[in-house]
Amino acid sequence: MTIEQAKAFIAKYPAAISFVRPSHLEELSPLYEVHIEAVVAQKFDFHELSGGVYYPRKETTDRFGNAAGISFAGVTVNTRKEDDAYVGRAFPQELGPDGKMIQWAPAEYEFDPETRAAIDILTAEKNNKKKSEIDQKLLKLNYKKVGRRRADTGARAAAIISAIGMPTGFPRLFKGDEEGKTERTFLFSRVIVNSKNEMVLQKALDSMFSTTGSLYGPQVVAQITGETEQPVEAEMRNVTPDTDGFETVDETADEPDTQSAEEFNADWTAIVEYEASYNLSTKAASALAEARASDLSTLSDDYFKDLHRRIAAWCDDNPGARR
Secondary structure (H helix, E strand, C coil), X not given: CCHHHXXXXXXXXXXXXXXXXXXXXXXXXXXXXXXXXXXXXXXXXEEEECCCEEXXXXXXXXXXXXXXXXXXXXXXXXXXXECCEEEEEEEEEXXXXXXXXXXXXXXXXXECHHHHHHHHHHHHHHCCCCCCHHHHHHHHHHHXXXXXXXXXXXXXXXXXXXXXXXXXXXXXXXXXXXXXXXEEEEEEEEEEECCCCHHHHHHHHHXXXXXXXXXXXXXXXXXXXXXXXXXXXXXXXXXXXXCCCCCCCCCCCCCCCCCCHHHHHHHHHHHHHHHHHHCCCCHHHHHHHHHHHCCHHHCCHHXXXXXXXXXXXXXXXXXXXXX
């Protein structure tokens, strides 16, 4: 969308929580355009923490990240283990207004199964819901089983929140309203490729049909794309050897002029050399071999007339050889 369309879209949501980047509403390259997306979230899309603070769930955070154009460079998350804790590390990136990828600072999230289990056990005792010894051991084992995945998820969510510039929690977001009855709208912006630009479309077509053309030829690509322009053929160059005494056969004459054996051999040799360089046929080579194998002084005029006719016919089939 254009800048004017983006501003008009934002104006439709005056009560929305906006995370639109100001740089996205400036003049962009014709190859790119801004896209504004409204994400509607309900109360069950958040974790309600103590003090009335709402923290977005994993799937909600992923929706926010997609709307803001956040992706991850290389491996999505790189997780390592330090002592008993798993530490996830994510590398967020985003397409900038100039078309270059912005590499945001990596985010980390640590998950310690022992510490998390101890917190849950103490919280249960505080609420007079003390866990048995078996339940405590089972809780620790479950946390160890999912420890690496929890670290991965936490690092990804932390990276998205950091790249967008979003707070980790929203105090009094729903203000005690009934669950599922109230919606909150969030606005995000991202830079995308302008698919309506002719250069972008041509580049996409070239990339799409390059393999098709190499496999099936340009005619198939032309049928798919609807192009009717014929390919430009390479200009043919006359590369006939420059030989002295080579005369064009007069096809309108009743009979060709009589040449001496030496002149005839010179003309015929030039034709054969030209034919051999292009590998057109073996007719000339066969005729020359026949002539050279004979005693030219014993040949009759009828033989030379017939040979001249064969030369004229070969020249007609190979007009590039005529001078």
